[in-house]
Every structure is written in C-alpha cells, then in structure tokens.
Amino acid sequence: MEPISATSASTITTVELADRLDALEAAPLREILAGHLQLGQSRILVDLSKVDFVDSAGLAALVKNMKDARSNGGDLRLVRPEHPDAIRVFELTRFDEVFTMYDSIEAGLTSW
Amino acid sequence: MSEPLRVDANFEAIRAAGPWLRSVLEPLGPERSDALAGSIELAVHEMATNSIDHGQSSVIDLHATLTDKSLAIVLTDDGDPFEGNDSPAQHPEEPQVRGYGLVIVEALTESVTYERQTAGNKWTMRFGIDSHT
Numbered sequence: 001m002e003p004i005s006a007t008s009a010s011t012i013t014t015v016e017l018a019d020r021l022d023a024l025e026a027a028p029l030r031e032i033l034a035g036h037l038q039l040g041q042s043r044i045l046v047d048l049s050k051v052d053f054v055d056s057a058g059l060a061a062l063v064k065n066m067k068d069a070r071s072n073g074g075d076l077r078l079v080r081p082e083h084p085d086a087i088r089v090f091e092l093t094r095f096d097e098v099f100t101m102y103d104s105i106e107a108g109l110t111s112w
Numbered sequence: 113m114s115e116p117l118r119v120d121a122n123f124e125a126i127r128a129a130g131p132w133l134r135s136v137l138e139p140l141g142p143e144r145s146d147a148l149a150g151s152i153e154l155a156v157h158e159m160a161t162n163s164i165d166h167g168q169s170s171v172i173d174l175h176a177t178l179t180d181k182s183l184a185i186v187l188t189d190d191g192d193p194f195e196g197n198d199s200p201a202q203h204p205e206e207p208q209v210r211g212y213g214l215v216i217v218e219a220l221t222e223s224v225t226y227e228r229q230t231a232g233n234k235w236t237m238r239f240g241i242d243s244h245t
Contacts, residue, residue, distance in 0.1 A: 056212040
C-alpha cells in the first residue's frame with residue numbers, strides 16, 4: 001500500500017488512505033505505520049475519510065500501531081470514515097470507542 | 113440460485129466477492145441492493161479471510177440463494193478443519209489485535225452454521241434481508 005500522502009507537521013504525522021483497507025492492504029499499512037514509529041513519530045493521524053471498506057484485518061493493523069504508539073507515549077488517531085462500509089467494522093467491534101476520531105484532518109491537527 | 117463464484121484463496125482474489133454479491137442482490141433493485149451489499153460483503157469477506165488465514169485453503173467457492181425474505185450464502189473450501197471459536201472478549205479498554213472475524217460474522221447474520229466435510233469446510237450464513245437497512 002502506498003498512502004496518498006504522509007506528512008509531518010507540528011510533530012503530528014498524517015497518513016491519508018483511500019479505497020479499501022482490507023486484508024490485502026493491512027500488511028503494507030502496518031509496515032508504513034511501524035516505520036513512522038521507528039523514526040520516533042509517535043503521534044500519527046490516519047485519514048480514513050476517503051476509504052470505502054474496512055475489514056477486521058485492516059482494523060487490526062490500526063489497532064496494533066495504536067497500541068505501539070500509546071506505549072511510546074503517543075497515539076494513533078483517526079479521521080472518521082465517511083462511508084458506512086468503512087465505519088461498520090469499528091462499530092461492530094466497539095473500536096469506535098477506543099480510537100479518538102475527528103471529522104477532518106484540520107480538526108485533528110488543531111484539537112490534538 | 114445465482115451463478116456460484118470460485119476464487120483462489122488469497123486476499124486479492126477474494127475481492128471478487130463484492131461485485132458478485134451485488135449481482136446476486138440485483139433482483140432486489142438498486143436501492144435495496146446498495147443498502148444490503150456492504151454489510152453482507154463484510155461478513156463474506158471475514159469468513160473468506162478466516163478460510164485463508166487459518167484454514168490454509170487453496171480455493172473458495174461461494175453459492176447464494178436469494179428468496180423474498182432471506183439470503184443464504186454458502187462458503188466451502190478445501191482447508192483445514194475449523195477448531196473452535198477463539199473470538200476475543202470485547203473489552204474496548206484492553207484492545208486486542210486479531211480474532212474478530214467470527215464476532216463480526218455473527219453480528220451481521222441471522223445465523224451461521226459450520227459443517228466439516230470430507231475434504232474441507234462448509235459455512236452457511238443466513239441474512240434476513242428485510243431487517244437490513
């Protein structure tokens with residue numbers, strides 16, 4: 001998976017994704033996020049607003065790196081998916097209560 | 113009975129389940145089909161992912177039977193036997209990483225049943241299409 005873009009500003013790294021976050025994309029995403037953590041970038045904002053499908057493998061990639069970020073004193077937060085087929089897996093597993101979610105990148109960057 | 117779908121058991125090939133499901137649901141009309149397809153695709157996708165991840169299958173077959181009130185999806189594979197539900201307890205304060213597949217399938221279906229066959233597994237998922245929005 002190649003993220004649309006990954007930028008670091010004000011010590012928050014943003015990673016924008018699009019299309020599907022499923023079992024096929026989960027492994028490369030996990031590596032991308034782990035790479036940011038290895039560089040000491042432990043505050044990561046993942047933009048899911050353009051993602052239209054998430055399964056449990058995609059969710060697991062986010063959860064794994066959220067746990068690692070938190071154990072490093074940071075966090076992995078999300079821009080909420082707009083598509084119902086992308087938010088569904090978060091609601092079914094109640095991980096929508098675990099992740100801090102924002103309505104936009106701007107909201108995440110200003111509210112963190 | 114719609115045309116069945118056979119795919120190689122890998123994460124790229126199983127993406128064909130989405131378009132196939134939409135063709136299965138086509139008789140319901142575009143509005144109802146769109147409303148139903150996403151949640152049913154997630155359930156089928158999770159079951160297929162389990163088959164690939166845990167069953168080491170090489171091929172997956174999907175059959176669908178649509179009636180006025182329900183949709184039955186039968187997934188068969190040539191993989192190892194399913195060895196029980198290792199689903200995690202759902203405690204958001206202690207997030208687990210994997211093992212949510214069957215939890216998700218059970219939440220999205222009216223029923224899900226499992227049969228071990230001679231050389232593979234058979235899962236039957238029933239969706240009450242009246243109750244989906």
